[in-house]
Amino acid sequence: MEYTSIVLIKQVPDTKNITGDVMKEDGTVNRASLPAIFNPDDLNALEMSLSIREIFGGTVKVITMGPPWSSEILRESLYRGADDVIQLSDKRFAGADTLATAYTLSKAIKKSGKFDFIFCGRQAIDGDTAQVGPQVAAKLDIPQVTFVEKIEQIDNYSITVRRSIEGGYEIIETNLPVLLTIMGTANEPRYPSCKLMMKYKKAKSIAEIERENNLSDEKIKNLSKELERKKLLIKTWKVEDIDIDSSDCGSNGSPTRVAKAENVQLISSEIKKVEPNIKDIRGLITELVSDHILG
Amino acid sequence: MENKGEVWVIAEQDEGKLAEISIELVSKGRELADRLNTSLGSVVLGHNIKHVPEELFKYGCDVVYLADHPNLEYYTVLPYTKVIYNLSKKQKPEIILFGATTTGRDLAPRLASILPAGLTADCTDLKIGDYNDARLKRILKDTLFQIRPAFGGNVIATIVNTWDPPKMVTVREGVMKISAPDSNRKGKLVDINPEFSEKDLITKVIKRTKSEKRVNLKNARIIVSGGFGVGSKDNFRLIYELAHTLGGDVAGSRAAVDAGFIESERQVGQTGTTVRPKLYIACGISGAVQHRAGMAESHKIIAINKDPKAPIFKIAHYGIAGDLNQVIPMMIKVYKEKGTHFL
Numbered sequence: 001m002e003y004t005s006i007v008l009i010k011q012v013p014d015t016k017n018i019t020g021d022v023m024k025e026d027g028t029v030n031r032a033s034l035p036a037i038f039n040p041d042d043l044n045a046l047e048m049s050l051s052i053r054e055i056f057g058g059t060v061k062v063i064t065m066g067p068p069w070s071s072e073i074l075r076e077s078l079y080r081g082a083d084d085v086i087q088l089s090d091k092r093f094a095g096a097d098t099l100a101t102a103y104t105l106s107k108a109i110k111k112s113g114k115f116d117f118i119f120c121g122r123q124a125i126d127g128d129t130a131q132v133g134p135q136v137a138a139k140l141d142i143p144q145v146t147f148v149e150k151i152e153q154i155d156n157y158s159i160t161v162r163r164s165i166e167g168g169y170e171i172i173e174t175n176l177p178v179l180l181t182i183m184g185t186a187n188e189p190r191y192p193s194c195k196l197m198m199k200y201k202k203a204k205s206i207a208e209i210e211r212e213n214n215l216s217d218e219k220i221k222n223l224s225k226e227l228e229r230k231k232l233l234i235k236t237w238k239v240e241d242i243d244i245d246s247s248d249c250g251s252n253g254s255p256t257r258v259a260k261a262e263n264v265q266l267i268s269s270e271i272k273k274v275e276p277n278i279k280d281i282r283g284l285i286t287e288l289v290s291d292h293i294l295g
Numbered sequence: 296m297e298n299k300g301e302v303w304v305i306a307e308q309d310e311g312k313l314a315e316i317s318i319e320l321v322s323k324g325r326e327l328a329d330r331l332n333t334s335l336g337s338v339v340l341g342h343n344i345k346h347v348p349e350e351l352f353k354y355g356c357d358v359v360y361l362a363d364h365p366n367l368e369y370y371t372v373l374p375y376t377k378v379i380y381n382l383s384k385k386q387k388p389e390i391i392l393f394g395a396t397t398t399g400r401d402l403a404p405r406l407a408s409i410l411p412a413g414l415t416a417d418c419t420d421l422k423i424g425d426y427n428d429a430r431l432k433r434i435l436k437d438t439l440f441q442i443r444p445a446f447g448g449n450v451i452a453t454i455v456n457t458w459d460p461p462k463m464v465t466v467r468e469g470v471m472k473i474s475a476p477d478s479n480r481k482g483k484l485v486d487i488n489p490e491f492s493e494k495d496l497i498t499k500v501i502k503r504t505k506s507e508k509r510v511n512l513k514n515a516r517i518i519v520s521g522g523f524g525v526g527s528k529d530n531f532r533l534i535y536e537l538a539h540t541l542g543g544d545v546a547g548s549r550a551a552v553d554a555g556f557i558e559s560e561r562q563v564g565q566t567g568t569t570v571r572p573k574l575y576i577a578c579g580i581s582g583a584v585q586h587r588a589g590m591a592e593s594h595k596i597i598a599i600n601k602d603p604k605a606p607i608f609k610i611a612h613y614g615i616a617g618d619l620n621q622v623i624p625m626m627i628k629v630y631k632e633k634g635t636h637f638l
Binding site for chain 1: 405559597616
């Protein structure tokens with residue numbers, strides 16, 4: 001049988017590769033200068049959905065919530081083989097914590113139709129919370145399995161997966177529809193296909209068109225129609241499109257607030273320089289032994 | 296002063312053995328409950344675990360809610376969520392603490408979503424204080440400050456929860472100090488007799504394996520850690536040799552884990568383990584903030600790196616700007632001479 005998969009993805013600042021270029025003089029990171037990337041674990045989630053489609057057939061739908069330019073990762077999803085992509089972009093979605101994000105995503109999923117699987121990356125590298133996946137599953141009242149390393153078997157409406165736990169793993173069986181969060185070690189994400197890049201490089205979302213050009217509403221409408229005709233329009237959904245109250249999304253719908261954010265500074269200490277020669281290293285080891293650091 | 300609800304710890308046990316993180320949480324929970332002038336409760340779920348409450352009382356719990364049921368033998372999210380949800384609606388706790396384990400990070404968000412309640416992930420500190428909510432022009436008295444690294448560890452954020460209780464957090468393993476147990480301490484035991492529907496039980500654990508000897512970096516006295524600069528999985532044998540010689544454990548940075556040089560269980564840093572050894576030797580580790588978050592509190596740090604500008608030198612006590620391929624064999628040689636030269 002064929003399966004419909006939904007993949008939830010996020011565009012994130014690349015917090016993993018902090019180079020000297022983005023460090024400020026006081027040793028803190030200049031967040032604004034970090035490049036925006038496809039959240040790494042979400043690529044593994046996308047790969048999982050594509051490999052299921054290859055075996056069983058079906059469709060892969062990708063959804064992201066973010067600023068207008070987050071459609072970049074939706075184009076990347078199309079290059080890798082997604083069938084359909086949806087962008088949730090509205091100022092009223094901004095400032096959402098994980099609960100408001102999960103609620104908004106669950107509303108969009110309900111609107112997008114029937115599904116068998118929802119795939120998420122294990123966690124996003126900006127917040128590292130790993131909360132949105134389980135929170136979406138709860139809102140949709142479907143089971144979840146987090147930290148999935150491998151799908152062992154899919155049998156009509158049941159699935160068996162391998163879940164990573166501390167120092168080992170579990171084999172879990174549950175029913176579809178299900179939400180799975182995928183580990184970065186689960187697979188090797190495929191590269192974008194040249195053919196699909198040629199096909200979709202001009203794909204754009206309405207939010208992007210609105211932002212890029214200072215165009216009249218009329219012009220925007222015509223441009224979108226033109227893109228739609230060529231099947232190159234990335235759908236943008238706003239508050240009104242997903243049957244959500246604006247008091248339940250964005251910062252209004254978020255119980256948690258950041259009260260304070262302090263940049264981490266490098267702790268400088270009295271460093272002793274040790275030259276890489278036998279004499280200096282002997283001195284170091286002697287000192288550590290006499291300080292009872294080494295036995 | 297209005298009465299605050301209880302502080303709760305969702306305790307984890309594995310085949311009847313209370314998890315270390317749960318003892319850490321009870322120790323911290325006691326402190327928070329005393330500060331709020333309320334009691335400390337713990338919820339523990341499983342099967343054949345009648346002896347576990349005793350342990351929880353020893354570390355400071357006033358009340359233990361025990362759900363001992365065959366369907367709760369192994370953790371699965373739906374029945375566990377149901378039990379805690381029902382109990383929470385009835386008892387209205389002020390704060391719920393979970394371990395930031397694969398169980399806590401699966402269970403807490405599910406529960407937060409249906410309650411609904413605010414939840415903060417992977418906290419490294421918790422405090423009580425007053426928060427001036429400028430948006431709603433009110434002061435939240437004695438609220439929970441939830442402190443955690445964010446933005447890849449480059450920022451330490453203090454999060455508050457502005458909704459009604461419960462205020463929920465998951466807490467990183469190994470950061471809260473364990474207080475001394477007192478076998479004379481007793482508390483109140485409340486038995487919960489949960490009931491489950493077929494729908495609650497659709498998820499089954501078919502098999503569960505945990506390696507006998509889990510890597511335990513948290514308690515290591517000496518750690519020799521390798522980064523991307525080690526160059527290859529093969530070359531990691533140098534790290535192992537040095538650790539073996541010094542009687543230490545081996546660890547790695549995220550970059551070394553991502554490159555496949557070393558298994559993820561041994562990862563030190565924000566998404567790995569937080570360690571506080573007497574000696575931490577960082578070899579070929581540049582010292583990204585995510586890594587430093589997991590080892591900066593080591594008693595002594597030796598950094599070996601070819602790049603004299605590597606950030607790791609900023610927190611090291613001893614800096615060796617050199618090639619680890621030469622430095623490590625020298626260290627091994629010198630240490631082995633110890634018998635003749637040092638005594």
